[in-house]
Ligand SMILES: Nc1ncnc2c1ncn2[C@@H]1O[C@H](COP(=O)(O)OP(=O)(O)O)[C@@H](O)[C@H]1O
C-alpha cells in the first residue's frame with residue numbers, strides 16, 4: 001500500500017544549519033495496517049509525514065503508493081490518495097465557510113471538481129449521517145460557519161473530512177496534541193473507531209506513549225531521522241511503556257530525552 | 265440634482281461589475297490584485313478599438329472581457345509559477361498594460377462619439393417599447409422638471425449586473441467555486457483536499473479581471489471615449505464600494521456579500537456626486553474624497569467596536585463593585 005525506499009532528507013544542506021531530518025528510511029505498510037509513530041522532538045516524524053504527503057520532496061529515495069512511484073507527484077495530486085489531520089485544529093477546516101461547505105470540499109477530494117453545486121439536497125442528508133457519528137450535534141448545524149466551532153469540534157470535523165471518503169492512506173500528525181485531555185480522548189476514540197470500521201491504512205504520530213501502545217497494530221520509534229524500533233502483532237500487544245524506554249536505552253545508549261513524552 | 269443622481273446610479277451599476285471583480289480577488293482569493301487599474305483600461309481600449317473598426321458593439325464588449333481575462337491570468341501565472349509576491353505581480357502587470365493599452369488605442373484617447381455603441385443600440389430598441397415616457401410621466405407628476413433622456417442604460421444594466429451577480433454566486437457554490445473560496449480562507453487545507461491551488465488562482469484572477477475589463481468596455485461606451493488614464497485610482501474605488509457595501513449590508517452569505525458589493529458601488533457613486541456639489545470641491549478632488557471614504561469606512565467600525573468594548577468593561581466593573589453577578 002505504502003512503501004518508502006531509502007528516503008533521506010537534509011535541510012539547509014551546505015550551511016552551518018545543515019540538518020539531516022531523515023536518514024535512509026525504509027518503511028512498508030500493508031493495506032489496513034494501523035501504525036503508531038513515537039519519537040523525541042526533532043526525530044523526523046513530521047518530516048516523514050510531509051514526504052509521504054508530498055509537501056516535501058526527498059533528496060534521494062522513492063515513495064510508492066499502491067505500487068505507483070509518486071515521488072514527483074505534487075502534493076495536491078497525491079491528496080487524492082491521502083487523508084490528513086494536522087496538529088493545529090484550525091489547519092484542517094476553512095473557518096469562514098459553513099460545515100456543509102467544508103464537508104463538500106472534502107467530498108471532492110478523490111474526484112474531479114466540477115461546475116456543479118457542491119452542496120446538494122442528497123449530499124446534505126449524507127453529511128448529516130456522517131456528522132451524527134461524531135455525537136457532537138453538528139448534524140443540526142450544517143450551515144454554521146466552522147470558525148464558530150471549538151477546537152475539539154473542529155478537529156473532529158477535520159477527522160471526519162479526511163476519512164469519510166476512505167483514503168488509501170490516513171496520516172495523523174499529533175492530531176490530539178493541541179487539545180485539552182477530555183477533547184483529546186474524544187478525538188482518540190473517534191480515530192480508533194473510524195480506522196477500525198473503514199479499515200484505513202493509517203500512520204499516526206503521537207507523543208503519548210500509552211496511546212501509541214493502546215492503538216494500532218504496529219508501532220515504530222524514530223530517533224535522529226531513523227526508524228530505530230519496529231514492532232507489530234502479539235509482540236506489540238505485550239509491550240509496556242517501561243519496555244519502550246528500556247528498548248530506547250538499549251539501542252541508543254542514552255535516556256529517552258523528551259519532556260513532552262507522556263508516560264502515563 | 266435629480267439628473268446627476270440618476271447619472272450616479274447609472275454609472276454606479278456598471279462600476280458594480282468592476283467592484284464584483286475586485287471582490288473576487290481581494291475578498292474571495294485574498295489576493296490584493298492591482299492589475300485592475302490596467303485591465304479596466306484594456307477593456308475600454310479593446311471595446312473602443314473594436315467598435316471603431318466596425319465590430320458589432322456586443323462582440324466588442326465581449327472581447328473586452330476576454331482581454332481582461334487574459335491579463336488576469338498572466339498576473340496569476342506571475343504569482344503562482346513565477347513566485348512573485350501578489351501585490352508586485354499586479355503592479356507589474358498594471359504597468360505593462362499601460363503600454364499595451366496605448367498600443368491598442370494608438371493614441372492616448374479614442375472617441376466613440378461618432379460610433380454606434382452598445383448603449384446606442386439598446387436605446388433604439390428601448391424607444392420602441394415606450395417605457396421612457398411612462399416612467400418620465402410618473403417623475404413629472406412628482407414635480408420633477410429635468411427628466412432623464414433615457415432609462416434604457418439604467419434598467420438594462422441592472423439586469424446585466426444582476427445576471428453577473430447570480431452567475432458569480434452560483435459559481436462560488438460549485439465544487440470548483442468552493443475550492444476557490446477556500447484558497448482565501450485556508451490554502452493548506454484545500455491543497456490537502458487535492459485542489460490545484462495554482463490553477464484555481466490563475467483562473468480566479470483571470471475571471472476577476474474579465475469582469476473589470478467588461479466594466480471598462482461598458483464605461484467607455486457610456487462615456488463615449490476611452491482614455492489611457494481612466495483606470496487611475498480604480499482599485500481604491502473598488503475597495504470603497506466593497507467596504508461601504510459590507511458595512512451597510514453585511515457578508516453573512518455569498519449571495520448577501522455580492523449584493524452588498526453592488527449596492528456599495530452605487531452608493532459610492534452617489535456619495536461622490538453629492539460631495540462634488542459642495543462648492544469648494546472640484547472634480548480633481550475625487551480621488552482624495554475616495555481615499556477619505558475608504559479610511560472612514562475602515563476606521564469607523566473599529567472605533568465603534570472599541571467604544572462598545574470600553575463601555576462593556578466599565579459596566580462590568582460597576583456590576584462587580586455593586587455586587588451584581590455581571591449578567592443583567
Ligand atoms: N523546513 C525546515 N527547515 C529546516 N529544518 C527543519 C525543517 N523542518 C524540520 N526541520 C528540522 O528537521 C528535524 C526533524 O523535524 P520534524 O520532522 O519536524 O521532527 P518531529 O516531528 O519528529 O518533532 C528537526 O531538527 C527540525 O528542526
Ligand SMILES: [Mg+2]
Pocket residue numbers: 045046047
Ligand atoms: Mg512534529
